[in-house]
Each structure stands twice: as structure tokens, then as C-alpha cells.
Amino acid sequence: MSSSFKQGIHPRYKEELTWQKPLQKAQIPEKVIIPLQQHIGAPCSPLVQKGDKVQKGQKIGDTEGFVSAPVHASISGQVKEIKEIRLPTGERGQAAVIESENCRAKESLEQLKIPFDPESAAPEEIRSIIREAGITGMGGAMFPTHVKLNIPENKDIEYFILNGAECEPYLTVDERVMMEWTEEIIQGMKYIMSALKVKKGIVAIEDNKQEAIKIFRDIAADEEQIEVKVFKTKYPQGGERMLIKAALDREVPEGGLPLDVGVVVNNVLTAASVCRALKEGMPLIERPVCVTGEALEEPGNYIARIGTPIKDLIEQAGGFKSKPGKVIVGGPMMGVAQPDLEAPLIKGSSGILALPRDLVEVSAPLSCIRCARCVDACPMHLMPTKLMNFVKEDMIEKAEAMKLESCIECGCCSYVCPSRIPLVHYFRLGKAELQARKRDKDE
Amino acid sequence: MNNNDLDHLLVESSPHIKDEDSVKKIMWTVNLALVPAVVFAIFHFGFRTIGIVSVSILGAVLTEYIFLYFREQENSLLDGSAVLTGLLLALTLPPGFPLWGVFLGSFVAIALGKQVFGGLGHNPFNPALVGRAFLLAAYPVLMTTWEIEGMTSATPLNLMKMEGIATDYWQLFMGNIGGSLGETSSAALLLGAAILIYKGYLNWRIPCGMIGTVLLTTAVFGSDPLFHLFSGSLILGAFFMATDMVTSPVTKKGRWIFGTGAGLIVVIIRLWGGYPEGVMYGILLMNTTVPLLDRYTRPRVLGEER
Numbered sequence: 001m002s003s004s005f006k007q008g009i010h011p012r013y014k015e016e017l018t019w020q021k022p023l024q025k026a027q028i029p030e031k032v033i034i035p036l037q038q039h040i041g042a043p044c045s046p047l048v049q050k051g052d053k054v055q056k057g058q059k060i061g062d063t064e065g066f067v068s069a070p071v072h073a074s075i076s077g078q079v080k081e082i083k084e085i086r087l088p089t090g091e092r093g094q095a096a097v098i099e100s101e102n103c104r105a106k107e108s109l110e111q112l113k114i115p116f117d118p119e120s121a122a123p124e125e126i127r128s129i130i131r132e133a134g135i136t137g138m139g140g141a142m143f144p145t146h147v148k149l150n151i152p153e154n155k156d157i158e159y160f161i162l163n164g165a166e167c168e169p170y171l172t173v174d175e176r177v178m179m180e181w182t183e184e185i186i187q188g189m190k191y192i193m194s195a196l197k198v199k200k201g202i203v204a205i206e207d208n209k210q211e212a213i214k215i216f217r218d219i220a221a222d223e224e225q226i227e228v229k230v231f232k233t234k235y236p237q238g239g240e241r242m243l244i245k246a247a248l249d250r251e252v253p254e255g256g257l258p259l260d261v262g263v264v265v266n267n268v269l270t271a272a273s274v275c276r277a278l279k280e281g282m283p284l285i286e287r288p289v290c291v292t293g294e295a296l297e298e299p300g301n302y303i304a305r306i307g308t309p310i311k312d313l314i315e316q317a318g319g320f321k322s323k324p325g326k327v328i329v330g331g332p333m334m335g336v337a338q339p340d341l342e343a344p345l346i347k348g349s350s351g352i353l354a355l356p357r358d359l360v361e362v363s364a365p366l367s368c369i370r371c372a373r374c375v376d377a378c379p380m381h382l383m384p385t386k387l388m389n390f391v392k393e394d395m396i397e398k399a400e401a402m403k404l405e406s407c408i409e410c411g412c413c414s415y416v417c418p419s420r421i422p423l424v425h426y427f428r429l430g431k432a433e434l435q436a437r438k439r440d441k442d443e
Numbered sequence: 444m445n446n447n448d449l450d451h452l453l454v455e456s457s458p459h460i461k462d463e464d465s466v467k468k469i470m471w472t473v474n475l476a477l478v479p480a481v482v483f484a485i486f487h488f489g490f491r492t493i494g495i496v497s498v499s500i501l502g503a504v505l506t507e508y509i510f511l512y513f514r515e516q517e518n519s520l521l522d523g524s525a526v527l528t529g530l531l532l533a534l535t536l537p538p539g540f541p542l543w544g545v546f547l548g549s550f551v552a553i554a555l556g557k558q559v560f561g562g563l564g565h566n567p568f569n570p571a572l573v574g575r576a577f578l579l580a581a582y583p584v585l586m587t588t589w590e591i592e593g594m595t596s597a598t599p600l601n602l603m604k605m606e607g608i609a610t611d612y613w614q615l616f617m618g619n620i621g622g623s624l625g626e627t628s629s630a631a632l633l634l635g636a637a638i639l640i641y642k643g644y645l646n647w648r649i650p651c652g653m654i655g656t657v658l659l660t661t662a663v664f665g666s667d668p669l670f671h672l673f674s675g676s677l678i679l680g681a682f683f684m685a686t687d688m689v690t691s692p693v694t695k696k697g698r699w700i701f702g703t704g705a706g707l708i709v710v711i712i713r714l715w716g717g718y719p720e721g722v723m724y725g726i727l728l729m730n731t732t733v734p735l736l737d738r739y740t741r742p743r744v745l746g747e748e749r
């Protein structure tokens with residue numbers, strides 16, 4: 001029996017578009033745009049200037065701030081400019097534009113220096129390399145991994161969960177990576193577990209990924225500290241709070257973190273990157289990305305350099321088959337719709353999704369008919385219809401009392417709403433408003 | 444890649460995919476689920492049924508149109524909700540009810556039961572029951588005359604209350620009895636309800652709570668539970684009116700309490716009240732408690748202290 005959390009939704013997964021397509025190297029772009037902030041926390045300052053020559057793997061941005069991760073050149077070439085761009089997340093930020101001078105020449109990688117044997121390294125040594133490699137969460141949130149693995153003195157970590165429960169419809173990179181890079185993932189998982197000094201590791205996989213389950217079960221059979229757990233295919237099974245509830249029946253407290261209940265969760269891709277960094281000295285300069293959607297000629301799973309413009313990746317996938325109605329970076333449930341194709345691929349971009357016009361529904365929201373579908377779907381057990389009314393009527397304190405801040409913006413409520421009310425949108429506005437008020441109070 | 448292709452990229456907040464169920468689809472499916480009951484009523488009470496059902500729906504839709512016209516929302520006319528109100532009202536009326544009265548009832552249902560509060564989603568009471576309550580208050584005799592084409596047939600609840608005569612279960616279940624258009628055949632109603640529960644359009648907790656309470660309490664007080672289940676409008680009310688989304692609680696616990704409360708009121712009225720039937724009052728009274736129920740049955744948020 002696969003276990004699960006309560007509530008949630010069963011969208012149409014559309015994984016058939018790409019799940020059988022092996023990972024394939026995308027063409028190396030002639031120009032990359034490397035944002036200096038690809039993580040939650042302090043932005044990096046540039047370490048290079050216009051006109052500088054850079055080598056693939058060279059660190060080009062860093063900062064003293066602890067919650068931060070450096071960025072690296074993903075191709076060899078020349079820095080053309082440093083300018084403000086629109087990030088795929090919709091925010092704006094500085095980015096270094098690098099153009100390759102001779103793109104067919106073989107590029108050599110500037111490796112990370114690893115002055116110790118990774119197999120017997122101390123936790124802080126492992127963390128320092130993870131930081132130098134610029135590794136962040138690669139499932140979307142982009143929280144710096146070395147910070148996540150730095151556990152405060154007063155907390156005890158009992159479990160590490162490797163998150164292979166890719167739950168966004170359409171996206172299949174996690175699944176492909178689990179099938180093709182199994183060794184690296186397990187190795188990365190071991191490094192992370194030794195950095196955390198934990199003995200119990202859980203590989204969490206959804207039950208629609210039967211091949212990946214088989215491969216991991218085979219490997220885990222020889223590993224005493226690693227257990228494979230299979231979960232129901234349901235959205236948002238890959239959400240940290242849902243996963244911890246399903247795997248261990250523990251609830252991350254309101255406003256708290258997984259480490260408050262003795263757990264750290266990392267995505268499978270993050271684990272693979274940790275392995276690459278420690279074993280091969282490879283900084284995070286490329287990532288697998290699922291380029292998919294019914295509007296594309298050749299949907300597939302590609303390994304692409306960080307900073308590759310979205311339009312290059314769309315071309316890589318054969319270009320548009322029909323007029324696109326929406327292009328999204330991320331998945332269909334939590335991804336961000338793009339006004340154009342100029343933004344670059346960043347560390348947290350797991351998918352590029354092009355939906356044809358006929359799948360993009362434009363309909364004006366109707367009144368709430370109190371059908372309670374949103375209440376029954378919310379994996380956090382909130383009451384979206386009530387929260388929406390409070391936010392709409394500017395009764396933000398009431399929304400706060402009903403736990404607006406616990407909303408994980410998973411989109412289940414908006415997905416099921418028969419009146420097509422953009423509930424999550426209201427919650428984003430409401431949360432921003434609450435934060436603004438709290439800041440005002442502090443000052 | 445042609446750049447014009449990108450002129451109309453839609454930028455909106457996530458999620459970018461939506462479930463297929465819309466208000467329209469849900470409302471029309473509920474209407475369809477009542478068709479077996481209507482067909483049975485035609486079969487049982489004759490073609491008068493068609494007149495009552497049509498006039499009731501027509502009255503409801505016309506009234507809705509007038510309000511929507513002034514609110515410039517005419518395109519929600521066909522969302523199916525006004526038709527549903529008309530249909531439900533028709534099913535609560537006696538087969539011999541005059542057509543002008545039917546029209547008046549459906550006008551009141553939509554105008555006073557729904558639109559004065561701001562339309563779909565804003566009304567505190569079930570509109571069809573508001574229409575019925577009005578007719579019962581205004582024309583008590585017509586509303587309790589179960590006479591058609593010279594044949595009087597008292598309802599089983601009346602027979603029981605006034606004369607102490609019980610009716611055969613099988614007749615009750617199949618609907619071979621006197622009563623309102625939609626209260627006679629439990630079989631036809633349950634068929635429709637089963638479809639809706641399967642599709643997830645009908646919340647089973649409310650009818651379970653309501654019917655369960657009626658069965659239990661009537662048994663405790665020495666009355667016949669099965670008789671109470673299949674007679675009167677308990678099944679129509681519990682499955683199709685108490686479950687009206689707009690006027691019932693949104694939490695699971697709230698739905699249980701709502702159903703149980705409505706069931707208790709039904710039993711109190713049926714066993715000790717002045718009227719033979721209490722389903723309408725049970726539901727209308729519980730409608731008033733919905734805001735409170737929603738407020739005090741908020742589920743514990745994941746991670747919130749117990």
C-alpha cells in the first residue's frame with residue numbers, strides 16, 4: 001500500500017509526452033545570461049566586469065552573506081555586459097551576459113578545488129564544497145543547500161528524505177534522472193547524510209514511477225541506511241510538509257521548518273549535483289530540464305546550461321507546433337507564466353511548458369458558490385473560500401487568524417474551483433500585505 | 444519561429460491548468476439527476492406534472508433574467524441554477540396545484556430567495572424552499588390538497604398522523620402513494636443521488652447525518668424508522684435540498700452537524716409538531732446556522748497545535 005497525506009488533487013499528469021525520452025544534452029548556447037541571484041537570500045556581487053574572459057565553471061558572482069550561493073560561468077567566453085534582466089520568476093535582477101567566442105572549441109572546465117577525500121570528509125568540509133559549487137534546491141524553491149544542511153546546535157536530525165516525488169503534472173526530469181543517474185543520486189544522498197550525521201535515509205517515490213522504484217529498490221537492498229518508500233501519486237505529494245506527513249506522520253509546525261521535526265528533505269537533482277561537486281569538482285552550471293507541452297514539436301528531457309535563454313530551449317524542442325497560448329517556467333501548478341522567451345534557465349527551473357491556445361482557458365471568475373471543493377482539496381487543511389473573502393474585503397487580520405500564512409501556494413484550490421476564482425492569487429496578495437504590515441510594525 | 448506567434452502569450456498567476464468541472468457543468472448535472480424523479484412523476488400523476496414543472500422552471504428563469512438584466516450579467520442565465528430552483532420547487536408541490544400559483548412560487552423563490560441577496564452564492568436560504576414556504580403560508584389549503592382528477596389520496600404521513608394508518612413499504616419505496624410530485628418515488632430520487640455522489644457533486648455527509656438521525660431517533664421513540672425514511676420529502680430534502688452548496692457548511696464537521704440538526708428538527712415536527720411534515724423547516728432552520736457552523740468547525744491546519 002502506498003501511503004499519502006490527506007486531501008490534495010488528481011490532475012491529468014500528461015507525463016506520456018516525455019517520460020520515455022532519455023536525458024539528452026541540449027546544444028551549448030552561444031550566449032548565456034547568468035543572473036547573480038538564483039537563490040533565496042542575499043544577491044551576489046559580480047566578480048567579473050564587462051570585457052573579461054571567463055572559463056566554464058569559473059565563479060563570477062559571490063557574496064559574504066551566509067544565506068546565499070555563488071554563481072558560475074556555464075560556458076567559456078567573454079562577459080559582454082552586466083545588466084538588469086527579468087528573471088523567469090518574474091522578479092528583476094542583475095545578470096552577466098557571456099558570449100562564447102569560439103563555440104565549437106572544446107571548453108575546459110575550471111574545477112572546484114577539493115582539498116580532502118570526500119568519502120571521509122567532515123560535515124563542514126562537505127558543506128563548504130556544496131556552497132562553493134553554488135548548489136541550491138533544484139525543485140523550485142532554490143534555497144541554498146549548504147544552509148539547509150547547517151543544523152542549529154539545539155536540533156536533532158533523525159531522517160533525511162530524498163524527494164523523488166515529482167508531483168507537478170507534465171514534468172518528468174526527476175523521474176528520468178532517477179532512472180539514469182541512480183548511482184550519483186545515491187552517492188550524493190550519502191554525502192548529504194554524512195554532512196547531517198544522520199543514519200536513516202528515505203527515498204520517496206510516487207507510485208506512477210514504477211521503473212524508478214524498481215531501480216532504487218535494487219540498489220537500496222544492499223544499503224542498510226537507505227529505505228525506499230512509495231507514495232500515492234497525488235498532487236502535491238512532493239511538497240515537503242506533505243511528504244513528511246506521509247512518510248513519518250510528523251507535522252512540520254506552523255511557521256516552522258522540517259528540521260523542527262528532525263527531518264531534512266532534498267530533491268533528487270540536488271543530491272546528484274552534490275555528488276558531481278564532491279566527486280568531479282563540478283559546480284552547478286547545468287541541469288536537466290523538461291521542455292514540454294502540447295504546443296511543442298519535440299517535447300523532451302534536456303540537460304541544459306544554466307543561463308540558456310528559454311527561446312533556445314524551445315528551439316531545441318523543435319519549436320512550436322501550434323501557436324502557444326502560454327509559456328511557463330516550472331510546472332503547470334506552481335510555475336510562472338512568461339511574457340516573452342528572453343529569460344534564462346536558472347538553477348530552480350525544472351520545466352519549460354508551452355501550452356497551446358486551446359488549452360489556455362480565459363474565463364472571468366464567477367461568484368463563489370460555496371461548493372467547498374477548495375476546502376476539500378487544500379493539503380494544508382485551510383478554508384480557501386473564507387480566506388479569499390477576508391483578503392478581498394481587506395480583513396487581513398481575520399485571514400491571518402485563519403492561518404493564511406500556512407498556505408503553501410500549491411494551487412489545488414484554484415485548480416478545483418468551478419467558479420474559476422484565482423484563489424492563490426488572492427493569497428499571494430494577502431501574504432505580501434501581511435508581511436508589509438509586519439515590517440511597518442517592526443520599524 | 445515567427446515572432447508574431449508570441450504576441451498573445453497570456454501572463455497570469457498559477458495554477459495554469461484547471462479542473463474540467465465548472466459551475467455550469469455541476470448545476471446541469473444536478474438537473475439531469477432529477478430527471479428520473481420527473482419521469483416517474485409524469486407516469487404516476489399524469490401530464491399535469493409537465494405543466495407544473497415547465498411553469499415552475501419558466502417562472503424561475505424569467506425572474507432570474509430580469510434581475511440579471513439589471514445587473515448586466517445576462518450570460519449567467521444559463522448556468523443552470525435557476526432551472527434547478529424551478530425544478531426543485533415543482534417537485535415539492537402537490538400534483539393538483541394551480542399553475543398560476545406555481546408561477547408565483549417560483550417568482551418568490553428566485554426574487555426573495557436568491558436575487559435580493561445578490562444572486563447565486565449569496566443567498567442564506569435554499570431558494571426553492573423559500574418559494575415553498577411562501578406558498579404554504581399563503582395557500583395552506585391548496586398546498587395540502589392531494590387531490591387529482593377527483594381522486595383524493597392523503598399522504599402516508601397524513602394518514603399516519605391523523606388516522607394512524609400505515610402504508611406498505613414497497614409502495615412507499617416505489618412511489619405508489621399520494622404526495623408532492625417529487626416525494627413519492629424514493630427509488631427514482633436515490634438513482635439520481637447515486638450518480639451525483641459518484642461524480643463528487645453531492646456531499647454525502649449531509650444526507651447521511653440527516654437520514655441517520657431520523658432513523659435513529661424515530662426508532663428510539665418507538666416509531667417506525669423505515670416508514671419515516673420513505674414517506675414525505677425526507678429523501679428529496681436530504682439529498683437534493685439540504686445539500687445545496689450555497690446554503691450548507693463548507694467543512695466536513697459542519698456538514699455532519701448540519702445534517703444531524705436538520706434530521707432532529709424533522710423528527711420533532713413529525714412526532715410532536717402540528718404539521719405532518721418537517722423536512723422544509725428542518726432545512727430552512729439549519730440554513731440559518733451555516734455561518735456559525737463554518738466559523739466554529741474550522742479544520743485544524745496541518746502543523747497547527749492540537
Ligand code: SF4
Nearest residue numbers: 378407408410411413
Ligand atoms: S494554495 Fe494554499 S489555500 Fe490553496 S490549496 Fe494550496 S495551501 Fe491550500
Ligand code: SF4
Nearest residue numbers: 368369371372374417
Ligand atoms: S471552490 Fe470556488 S466556488 Fe467552491 S467554495 Fe471554493 S472558492 Fe467557492
